[in-house]
Amino acid sequence: MSEAESSVQSYTLRLELVDEPGELLRSLKPIAEKGGNLLSIFHERGNVTPRGYIPVVVDVEATPDRFEKIVEALSQTNINVIQAGTERYSKELTVLLSGHLINTDFSNTLSRIQETRSATVTDISISAPQGSTETSSARVRMATQAGSKDEVLASIREIAEEKDLRIVEPLVAGGHT
């Protein structure tokens, strides 16, 4: 490991939390568990986003590889990471998918979206009224890097075509402006 990679740096994390008890604590846990050092927390309790989320800004000290693990752990706990370090996940992108989502390995679908490296999946909602073997639908929300939405959408289209899934794209990529 090179000198630069092992050195501790400070990062800013912008999160959006669901307005429920315990969410703030849940968001901080991965930071501590993955070896980050909390510097400050700014919890904008009164400032709810138009979508009903509460913005939180966390300053954290960590080595670059630990910081990467923290962001990964946060994404896995369904906490919306809007910005991580200098990498800005500034644009939101929501799509609907439908088809044999479960039979075509939904987690593989999601990890392939993540693999585009320009998007991180921040929220998933699945509706499977007839059980997992029938057609089901999902809403997938992603945070994408500025300027990469077209590329992310193209990747999702490709995955959808391959797995014979129906995709409904947002009119204005990024949805809420």
Place this chain on the structure above:
Amino acid sequence: MNVGVLGAGAVGGSVVELAEEYGHTVTVFADSQSAVVDPDGIDAAAALSAKRTDGRVGSADPEAALDAEYDVLVEATPTTLGDAEPGFSHVRTALERDRHVVLANKGPIAERYGDIRRLEAESAGTVRFEATVGGALPVISTIEGFGPSRVGSLHGVLNGTANFILSRMSAEGLDYEHVLVEAQDLGVAETDPTFDVDGTDTALKGVIVANLLFEGEYSLEDASIEGIQALSGNMLELAREDGQTVRLIAEVRNGNIRVSPRLVPRESPVAPSGTHNAVQLTVEDAGQVTLSGRGAGGAETATAVLADVGRLGENRR
């Protein structure tokens, strides 16, 4: 203006009914079976009543209609694809006689735009087609008003039937098939709603706008089209939980025409409810200009036809 009306459906019938109110005289009225011709003005009420009771507007030969006396020919026969006949031939005959043409039929202007413009160039007549896009909404004249080169793009809802189905699916969490039957019962959807729900009708309108914006010779083949048939009630529900909804959107941008169901915020100006249409134009120096209202219906569409007839009358003076 003396007006000849071809087509006795909802739009043609309403034009005949309303023409006098708008200061025009209907001298010819024809459906595919029959015609009524009178250079001093036909008896509109009698012709419409005959259409309702006998299925024919009069006793004259429909072939005679095109050669009769009129300043403007209103082409309101059903839209056909491909060679756009017989609408296209009607337009050609009128232009060759140096008469004006107002189209409610989308076929000729969507499928054979170049042919129409060439015929128009050689004629003393002018072709107008406000009624082909967005019913009562002045989409075409708004684009012309700004100047097509200043309008960068258009997006929005241009089919009331598809919009009605999606609004109902979203509001009630019902599936497509269920809502379609309801729409047919209400008379909102036709017995064969294929062109409305598979995106063809919306795409024709997109093609017409593209022809105007990009001075191209676009036709239906140039559009990418996806309909609403495969959408499920739970997809609409998932959208709703997120403050969004799904609408069948036409997007005309950068020389492309795309029709597809899209996620839009529920409060978006291009997410009208029921059978309404709503479009946004991106206009140089003016930003987004939104038009919304009744995008279909006989009387509504007839107002767009008569507005075109009125514009032709002003030019003549």
